[in-house]
Amino acid sequence: MPSVDYTQQGFTSIRVNIDKGVAIVTLCRSNQRNTFVEATVADIVKAYDLFDRDDCVRVVLMTAEQDSPAFCAGAELSKGWGSLFTPEVEEEGDTFHRDSGGIVTLAIFRCRKITMVAVNGHAVGVGITGLQLPCDIRFAWAGTKLAFPFVRRGIAPEAASSYLLPKLLGNSRALSLFLTGATVTPDSPLLSGLYHTILPNREDVFPAALALAKDLAENTSMTAVAVSKALVWRGYDNIEEQHVLDSRAIRVLATGGDANEGATAFMQRRPPKFSDAPGSLKQWMPWWREVAVVPRKAKL
Structure with a gap:
């Protein structure tokens, strides 16, 4: 309900x-x-x-x-x-x-x-x-x-x-x-x-x-949806910084219950039962206001 x-x-x-x-x-x-x-x-x-x-x-x-x-x-x-x-x-x-x-x-x-x-x-x-x-x-x-x-x-x-x-x-x-x-x-x-x-x-x-x-x-995770939308619209305009942002997004999501449920459901060949809510991302999103994502200097 x-x-x-x-x-x-x-x-x-x-x-x-x-x-x-x-x-x-x-x-x-x-x-x-x-x-x-x-x-x-x-x-x-x-x-x-x-x-x-x-x-x-x-x-x-x-x-x-x-x-x-x-x-x-x-x-x-x-x-x-x-x-x-x-x-x-x-x-x-x-x-x-x-x-x-x-x-x-x-x-x-x-x-x-x-x-x-x-x-x-x-x-x-x-x-x-x-x-x-x-x-x-x-x-x-x-x-x-x-x-x-x-x-x-x-x-x-x-x-x-x-x-x-x-x-x-x-x-x-x-x-x-x-x-x-x-x-x-x-x-x-x-x-x-x-x-x-x-x-x-x-x-x-x-x-x-x-x-x-x-x-x-x-069949979709609300947290993964929220992050995916934000990556497309709130990302960076160069591949190096976007790579850092993508990587951080995956790491943040991987610690949530939906990521574990998605992998388990796939292995068990059953539909997933996602339960994470977007509010759980408040420690990271919106990064475009609260988090400075700066890529490390590349070693030449």
């Missing part, structure tokens, strides 16, 4: 239910094409923080209602762009704010569990940048229409997409998508590699994603 009652959290733009270690997040503003509003921000930030801390949740899967006309049709613009930003505040002499799409991106990105999305409808703007790019694994319906329309609306890419999209696709394809604002489908060469699976039938997207989510929830 989950340690959190997700039906009592006051969510209005999403529904959350737990199925065998998988937290299913369903966007439920179908009559409004799941446009991005303040409630969306508040609900997703709260939910993903809870998922991160709930050891009964191993995988998070976001989707839209099957009959929704869109997965997410982008930002709700009836009140103008101003509603998409936090109020400006003063900090250390500078005035700044945060775009709400980026706040959602960071909430999903920082979740230490496996994050997945089943895109079963059209997605525009923040429907891609904030709800898809920060996820680990993406499924999509082949008929989905996708667009990054920012330059055609007089604004710049938001939701930290100017960081994530080039990292995921490379600068050339990211610029093609950003600067043309073209509408594409998941199988476009410009999106090559972004989606784990693209399915021809809309109704098959969520079941296929859920099947993988349940498999991962049952």
Whole structure:
């Protein structure tokens, strides 16, 4: 049983239910094409923080209602762009704010569990940048229409997409998508590699994603997942330092119960029963803030 009652959290733009270690997040503003509003921000930030801390949740899967006309049709613009930003505040002499799409991106990105999305409808703007790019694994319906329309609306890419999209696709394809604002489908060469699976039938997207989510929830170690995600996104930009970091990660994990259970289960030819929680890594993670990993000088 989950340690959190997700039906009592006051969510209005999403529904959350737990199925065998998988937290299913369903966007439920179908009559409004799941446009991005303040409630969306508040609900997703709260939910993903809870998922991160709930050891009964191993995988998070976001989707839209099957009959929704869109997965997410982008930002709700009836009140103008101003509603998409936090109020400006003063900090250390500078005035700044945060775009709400980026706040959602960071909430999903920082979740230490496996994050997945089943895109079963059209997605525009923040429907891609904030709800898809920060996820680990993406499924999509082949008929989905996708667009990054920012330059055609007089604004710049938001939701930290100017960081994530080039990292995921490379600068050339990211610029093609950003600067043309073209509408594409998941199988476009410009999106090559972004989606784990693209399915021809809309109704098959969520079941296929859920099947993988349940498999991962049952057969992966939460601590190994958290470390693997951090190594990819928080690593170094040269092979020597990354080698030191990889080595340290293996050593830290090897002292945990999951590593012993993984080896034992393999030898006994049975499914593993992993029980370590990400909280057990607090002595080491986040190393990018607390641990200085400096490689020894090579002997010439």
